[in-house]
Structures are given as C-alpha cells and as structure tokens.
Amino acid sequence: MQALYTQYKQQLTPYYTAHEASLMFRACVAHVLQVEEQKTYFLSDLTATPQQYELLLHMLQQLAQHAPLQYVLGFETFMNLRFAVTPSVLIPRPETAQLVKQIIEENKHRSSLRILDVGTGSGCIAISLAYYLPNAQVTAVDVSKEALLVAQKNAHSIGVNVQFKHLDFLKDAASLLPEFDILVSNPPYVLESEKIDIEEHVLQHEPHLALFVPNQTPLLFYQAIAQYATRIIPLVYLEINQALAKETNQLFESYGYTSLVEKDQFGNFRFVRASTQKH
Secondary structure: OHHHHHHHHHHHOOOOOHHHHHHHHHHHHHHHHOOOHHHHHOHHHOOOOHHHHHHHHHHHHHHHOOOOHHHHHOEEEEOOEEEEOOOOOOOOOHHHHHHHHHHHHHHOOOOOEEEEEEOOOOOHHHHHHHHHOOOEEEEEEEOOHHHHHHHHHHHHHHOOOEEEEEOOHHHHHHHOOOOOOEEEEOOOOEEHHHHHHOOHHHHHHOOHHHOEEOOOOOOHHHHHHHHHHOOOOOEEEEEOOHHHHHHHHHHHHHOOOEEEEEEOOOOOEEEEEEEOOOO
C-alpha cells in the first residue's frame, strides 16, 4: 500500500496539492477496501486483493485525467445522506446544502407542504427535503432523462417518496399543476463567458446542460420560474449567480414578490428568497 500511496502522490501532485492527493488516496482506499477512512493512515495494516489493487490503479488513472473524486467513487455525501453521482448530474455542493437547511428550518413546523424542485439533477435537494420534512409532498422535474434515472435511484436507496417528472421547464412549465407551497431551484446560471474561470475538472466532466446559460439571456431560468410562480406559489428559494444577485432580486420584485438576497458560508451572494409575505 505504501508504494501505491507514493504513486498517487506522484501522479496527482502536478494537478493537486500533496494534501489533496493524500485525501483522494485515502478516500479511494476506504471505499474499495470498505474500511473507515481513519484506518487508511496505517498503511502497513491494510491489504488489497489483486482485483482491488487494479481498481485503485484505475481510479488513480481517472483522477489523473481530472475526473472529480465524486465521479470516481460514484457518490457524494450531502445532508448526511449518500447520493450516487454520475457525469449526467452535477456534484452536490455545500452551498446547496445551506439552502436546503434554510428551507427545512423555516418550514419544519408546517403540518403539510407541497414542494416543487426545478432542475433536480441528482435529486439532492428534493430527496433531502423529503427526508427531513416527512410531511412534505415533493415533486422534482428535470429536462435530462439520464439525470432523472440517477435521482430515482437515489430516492429509492435513501427510502423517500418523490414524484419525478421529465419536463423541459422552459417550454412546458404550464403543464405542471400549480399546487405547490414552495418552489426551489438550483438552475443553470453560469454564463458562457465565465467558462474561462471554471476549474478544469468541472469544465471537462460535469454536465454543461446543468451549468451554463447564454450570455445574452443570463436570467433565462429565473425569468421562467418567476413567470410560472407568480400569483400561485407563495415562497421561492433559489441558488443564484453571485454576479447577478441584484438583477435576480429585482426580477422577482418586479413580479410582486418581497425578495431578499442572502450570502453563503463563503460570503458570496448565493441565494434569493422570494415571498408573497413580508418578513
């Protein structure tokens, strides 16, 4: 195992720090050998079968080609739940978890709740809300059939009931029955012109369909959400492009919402909370 550890460090340090390379090695070993990660600090105590060793070498090859660790492992932990992830879906982020926690905290005392998740991807938002708000009825839509297959798998493995629908929200939102108390979305919001600032492993491997919007229509999805939600959905929670926080906020206020921009844990303007009630 010591030789493999050295190999991971040598092949990954051109792209990552030595600490990051070490963490990747430990995550892969813990996953393949099915041991707790803390045990990977005692390499002399670990043994791998030839098949496991080959798998670890294959995972190293993927990592050296900039594949995100979560895709290599096949999962990511989000809200203390384990979500399968593939290149068909975005990898769940800590910022999104912060949004989910806010929704749970603000609505946990409600006896019944109907929630719509637009652009569900891996299902991390919808499934987490269904798990932590057991009284909620959750519907999730996505334009990608491949993403919906991943989300359905996650709902089944986590053991929650979410209604998934294949839907192009930009074209067919009107076909959704407007029977929701909350709409939540982390839609595509990165401008095409911002690709230059995107990390290589994200740009090469995560689905562009879920990331980017044209420069000329930066609020494309927020416009569609506002048009659909106005007058029928009293509470909207959104993850947003920090560079367009003011514009996104003004958009929802123009539709009659009382809107508020909020920061994520990194100090970036990352969320808009739009309500028909003053808070």
